[in-house]
Amino acid sequence: xxxxxxxxxxxxxxxxxxxxxxxxxxxxxxxxxxxxxxxxxxxxxxxxxxxxxxxxxxxxxxxxxxxxxxxxxxxxxxxxxxxxxxxxxxxxxxxxxxxxxxxxxxxxxxxxxxxxxxxxxxxxxxxxxxxxxxxxxx
Numbered sequence: 001x002x003x004x005x006x007x008x009x010x011x012x013x014x015x016x017x018x019x020x021x022x023x024x025x026x027x028x029x030x031x032x033x034x035x036x037x038x039x040x041x042x043x044x045x046x047x048x049x050x051x052x053x054x055x056x057x058x059x060x061x062x063x064x065x066x067x068x069x070x071x072x073x074x075x076x077x078x079x080x081x082x083x084x085x086x087x088x089x090x091x092x093x094x095x096x097x098x099x100x101x102x103x104x105x106x107x108x109x110x111x112x113x114x115x116x117x118x119x120x121x122x123x124x125x126x127x128x129x130x131x132x133x134x135x136x137x138x
Contacts, residue, residue, distance in 0.1 A: 002026075002037055005059040011097045011124070012040060013131040015057070020044050027056050031084035038081050041092070054092040056085060057124060061099060067106040071115075078121055093138075097124040100134050 005011075012022060024041035039059045045052040058081060060074045074096060082094050098107060103125045106112055116123065123137040 005039065006061045006063060007097075007099065007126070007128045008039060008059050010128040010131045011057065011059045011126050014126050014133045015040070015042050017131065018044075018133060020055070029081070029084045029088050031087055034080075036081060036084055038085075038094070039097075054089070056081065056089075056092050056094045057097050058094070059097045060102075061128075062102040062106065067102070071106065071112055075115060075119065075121070079119060093122060095122045095124045095136075097126055100125050100127050103135075 012025070016022065020042040021044070022040060022042050026037040026039050027041035029036045029038065038056045040057040041055070042057065043052045043054050058074070058077055060070065062070050064070050078094065078096050085092050085094055103123070107116070107123075115121075123135070124133055125135040125137070126133050
């Protein structure tokens with residue numbers, strides 16, 4: 001099982017503050033001969049008689065030397081997980097969670113913005129110190 005991201009608990013607590021119930025930590029999937037671990041799976045109940053919304057969240061901190069390299073890795077993971085979820089859990093929406101400073105910095109550049117748009121990467125922008133979600137972007 002892979003190591004948890006440095007901001008794993010901050011994102012988990014932020015989701016819980018918004019009344020998400022963490023159902024898997026991590027979410028294990030096996031697809032195409034490969035074992036995968038998405039950081040979190042969560043559900044939010046819509047009502048007593050209705051099924052709730054289900055999400056999976058891949059958390060990234062972008063604290064390494066190269067934001068470009070980390071973005072390439074994150075995008076590759078997102079696309080791999082997205083395909084696996086479409087096959088195994090099609091009712092679950094995948095999100096990439098990124099810190100607010102990365103959203104305002106690297107993710108405001110043209111290339112990351114265009115790739116996020118082209119590949120329809122859903123984002124959760126979070127504030128790690130306050131353990132809050134700043135924005136959901138679908």
